[in-house]
Amino acid sequence: MPGGRLTIEDRQHIATGLAEGLGYTEIGQRLGRPASTIMREVTRNGGPDTYGADRAHEATQDRARRRRQAQPPTPHAPDSGHGRDPQAVQDLTESFTALLEQQGLPRMVARVLTCLYITDSGTLTAADLAKRLRISPASVSHAVTFLEQQGLLQRERTPGVRHERYVIDDEVWLRTTLASLQMNDALAAASQRAAEILGVATPAGARFDTSAEFLLLVSESLRKVTEQWPQNMAARSARREQ
Structure with missing residues (x-):
């Protein structure tokens, strides 16, 4: 795309x-x-x-x-070292944010997700996000709530520590895919039911019947991916330990 x-x-x-x-x-x-x-x-x-x-x-x-x-340029994250080119990191931040926007995420949500994604720790507080992105705490709160609902981040609270932290990990796309799979299954079942009610021999019923067939195929593919992924992660961990 x-x-x-x-x-x-x-x-x-x-x-x-x-x-x-x-x-x-x-x-x-x-x-x-x-x-x-x-x-x-x-x-x-x-x-x-x-x-x-x-x-x-x-x-x-x-x-x-x-x-x-x-707005002055967004400050670079303090952990963007490791010999990285600061301008390349900045360009990456902007291009990845734009890509997420093209996928349908609101701009502020895309900025928060990208900020977390390029942070080596994958963990930031609301204050960290507000400072790095130079946005209000309310904007952070709205974006974080949206991302949490989509399964794209998790909240963490350390005992004795006042501020909670927002975490993005290696399972972020797995959780999102599982959520998509659940919705896809629901749409497939609803389409099958609609085809039965309307009659598969009618134009409307045939449309739902075709949709159900496609959605079931998508669900089958997604299910295979989610089953294969833990095996891939285990193999990756084994290679790191060698």
Whole structure:
């Protein structure tokens, strides 16, 4: 999937798609972008009825200039040493945050998740996050709550220590995949039920029947991945001990 910011050519394609009456999903498919990216772009630049490529591009550049003037660069994490190039770390932070945004995460949530992800310890307090990202404690709280609900981080509290810590570990994507598997199973079961009620011989029933078949195939693949992953981790640990 293409990464980075939308170009003027991308915006011209969006404007053309809107003029043709296409939905966000169809426009996104043409550009290789998530529908959520197209929706945010159109919504923040006047909506589908008044969206203009040149005007949207200029407005985006103006917003970027104002952000650079209003906020100094995000300070590097204190544990970003190990001979790393600070500029490369900064570029990584920005590109990974942008990628998470393209996957549908709100920008503040994406920034918090990236900040935790690139930290060697994988553990930060709310105060740490607020200081590193230069955001308010309330913003940290909202982002952390969202990430916890998605299974992307965990809270830890050490006895006798006032502040809790937020932790991201090697199981983060496993937990997320398991949550996706559970939702996928629920959608497959609902689709099967809908096909039975509507009748698989009808267009609507056949649509649900086809959906159920696809969703079951996805669940089967995800289940195999979650079963294989512990074996991969065990092999990785064995190699480290050699």
